[in-house]
Amino acid sequence: xxxxxxxxxxxxxxxxxxxxxxxxxxxxxxxxxxxxxxxxxxxxxxxxxxxxxxxxxxxxxxxxxxxxxxxxxxxxxxxxxxxxxxxxxxxxxxxxxxxxxxxxxxxxxxxxxxxxxxxxxxxxxxxxxxxxxxxxxxxxxxxxxxxxxxxxxxxxxxxxxxxxxxxxxxxxxxxxxxxxxxxxxxxxxxxxxxxxxxxxxxxxxxxxxxxxxxxxxxxxxxxxxxxxxxxxxxxxxxxxxxxxxxxxxxxxxxxxxxxxxxxxxxxxxxxxxxxxxxxxxxxxxxxxxxxxxxxxxxxxxxxxxxxxxxxxxxxxxxxxxxxxxxxxxxxxxxxxxxxxxxxxxxxxxxxxxxxxxxxxxxxxxxxxxxxxx
Numbered sequence: 001x002x003x004x005x006x007x008x009x010x011x012x013x014x015x016x017x018x019x020x021x022x023x024x025x026x027x028x029x030x031x032x033x034x035x036x037x038x039x040x041x042x043x044x045x046x047x048x049x050x051x052x053x054x055x056x057x058x059x060x061x062x063x064x065x066x067x068x069x070x071x072x073x074x075x076x077x078x079x080x081x082x083x084x085x086x087x088x089x090x091x092x093x094x095x096x097x098x099x100x101x102x103x104x105x106x107x108x109x110x111x112x113x114x115x116x117x118x119x120x121x122x123x124x125x126x127x128x129x130x131x132x133x134x135x136x137x138x139x140x141x142x143x144x145x146x147x148x149x150x151x152x153x154x155x156x157x158x159x160x161x162x163x164x165x166x167x168x169x170x171x172x173x174x175x176x177x178x179x180x181x182x183x184x185x186x187x188x189x190x191x192x193x194x195x196x197x198x199x200x201x202x203x204x205x206x207x208x209x210x211x212x213x214x215x216x217x218x219x220x221x222x223x224x225x226x227x228x229x230x231x232x233x234x235x236x237x238x239x240x241x242x243x244x245x246x247x248x249x250x251x252x253x254x255x256x257x258x259x260x261x262x263x264x265x266x267x268x269x270x271x272x273x274x275x276x277x278x279x280x281x282x283x284x285x286x287x288x289x290x291x292x293x294x295x296x297x298x299x300x301x302x303x304x305x306x307x308x309x310x311x312x313x314x315x316x317x318x319x320x321x322x323x324x325x326x327x328x329x330x331x332x333x334x335x336x337x338x339x340x341x342x343x344x345x346x347x348x349x350x351x352x353x354x355x356x357x358x359x360x361x362x363x364x365x366x367x368x369x370x371x372x373x
Contacts, residue, residue: 007093008086008090008092008094009042009089009093010042010086010089011040011041011042011044011085011088011089012039012040012044012045013037013038013039013075013085014037014038014040015035015036015037015038015072016035016036017033017034017035017036018033018034018035018036018132019033020032020033020034020128020132021132022123022127022128022131023123023128026122026123027120027121027122027272028109028110028111028122029110030108030109034105034106035071035072035106036071036103036105036136037072037075037102037103037104038101038103038104038141039084039085039088039101039102040101040141041058041092041101042089042099043056043058043099044058044142057143057144057145058101058142058143058144059100059143059149059150059151059371060100060101060102060103060138060143060144060150060151061101061102061103061150061151061152061153061371062102062103062105062129062133062134062150062151062152062153063103063104063105063153063154063158064105064107064116064152064153064157064158064161064162065104065113065157065158066113066154066155066156066157066158067112067113067156067157067258068108068113068251069108069158070108071103071104072104072106074104075104078357081357081358082357084102084104084357084360085102087357087361087364088100088102091361096361097364097365097368097369098372100371101142103133103137105133107125107128107129109258110241111257111258112251112254112255112258113157113258114157114262115157115160115161115182115259115262115295116158116160116161116162116164117161117164117262117295119261119262119265120266120267120272121261121262121265121266121267121271121272121273122258122262126165126168126169130165130169144371146174147170147171147173148174148371149174149371150172150173150174150371151173151174151175151176151177151313151370151371152165152176152177153176153177153178153179153315153360153367154178154179154181155179155356155357156179156181156182156326156353157181157182158179158181159177159178159179159180159181159316160178160181160182160183160297161181162176162177163176163178163181163183163297163314163316163333164295164297166307166308166311166314167297167301167303167304167308168307170307170308170311173311174312174370174371175311175313175314175366175367175370175371176311176314176367177315177363177364177366177367178314178315178316178317179316179317179318179356179359179360179363180319180322180326180327180330180353180356181297181316181330182326183297183298183330183332183333184296184325184326184328184329184332184333185292185295185296185329186293187326187328187329188329189256189292191325192252193256193276193277194282195249195252195253196252196253196256197277197279197282199236199249199250199253200232200233200236200253200279201232201279203231203232203233203236203239205230205231205232215281218280218281219278219280219281221280224278224279224281225278226274227264227269227274227275227276227277227278227285227288228269228270228274229269229270229271229275229279230279231270232279233257233271233275233279234270236253237254237257237271257273257275260273260274260275260276262295263291263292263294264276264288264291274288274291276288276289276291276292296329297329297333298332298336301336301337301340301342305340305341305342308337308340308342309341309342309343311342312370312371313345313370313371314337314342314343314344314345315344315362315363315366315367316333316334316344316345316346316347317330317346317347317349317359317363318330318348318349319348319350319351319352319353319356320349320350321351321352322353323352323353323354324353326353330346331346334346345366347362
């Protein structure tokens with residue numbers, strides 16, 4: 001086997017420590033001092049004068065990674081593929097896009113990640129990105145420091161974050177790319193909640209025994225009908241936080257709890273959030289699910305129509321075999337964008353949700369064209 005590596009100049013990856021005021025004292029006790037990756041294209045050092053000064057400035061792309069990821073994970077070596085800096089260096093070398101600065105923020109949390117929004121149960125990660133990281137990068141690197149030349153992109157939770165930021169924070173972003181981003185929550189999340197409830201049942205306060213079961217009494221315990229934790233969520237989290245390896249069921253369970261903390265935070269609730277199902281009976285709690293649907297991109301297009309129309313580029317794609325059924329949400333989102341008269345590009349491809357970084361070969365040149373000038 002012969003492995004072919006790109007002959008493109010590699011550029012320079014700089015890793016700095018950033019101390020966040022916004023994340024300090026966050027509800028999960030996660031670090032407020034974080035490593036921030038910034039990749040500078042090979043052209044960054046070209047044309048310096050004898051004093052080492054250069055006037056050239058560059059568009060900036062922010063990489064919002066998916067659930068359980070961190071920014072620097074996208075700069076790691078990859079087998080049989082490019083990491084993100086290598087991919088962009090190759091695309092520049094092949095003249096498919098021009099030089100850009102890449103930023104890799106770390107938004108990982110004890111719940112496995114977040115959706116790049118503000119939450120009283122997790123932390124204010126939208127503010128962290130827009131009010132701290134963007135100004136920090138613009139002050140310390142030669143960026144084209146305006147929203148017309150700044151974009152974000154991501155897959156899955158990162159794709160969700162990208163389209164939500166286009167909706168809610170257009171003063172910071174000029175273009176976004178959403179790869180397989182969470183949408184149509186009735187399909188994407190609902191189907192996995194029975195598995196989450198089964199996993200949490202292992203942490204009931206009273207061990208189950210075969211025999212008679214008082215369903216009315218059990219489902220009415222400790223605020224379960226209001227989406228409150230009766231202790232099983234806390235015990236589950238205390239257990240998995242001590243582990244180095246989570247099972248697939250545990251990983252999906254903590255993901256759904258992270259989404260609950262994102263979409264339905266409640267400072268007065270145990271752990272600071274509510275869940276959308278009765279954890280004993282499995283019954284849907286309509287008032288709680290309504291909170292989730294208020295964060296679903298397909299339900300926000302009309303509300304943020306004016307903001308979305310200011311975008312210089314919106315790119316969305318999804319595999320038509322996505323195992324989380326996100327392609328249905330992507331189709332509805334694209335349909336509602338079209339109905340609202342919002343310009344966008346929507347593409348589908350023959351693949352599922354996993355290992356689709358190759359789609360950046362389409363989205364990143366798209367973003368460059370939208371942001372270059």
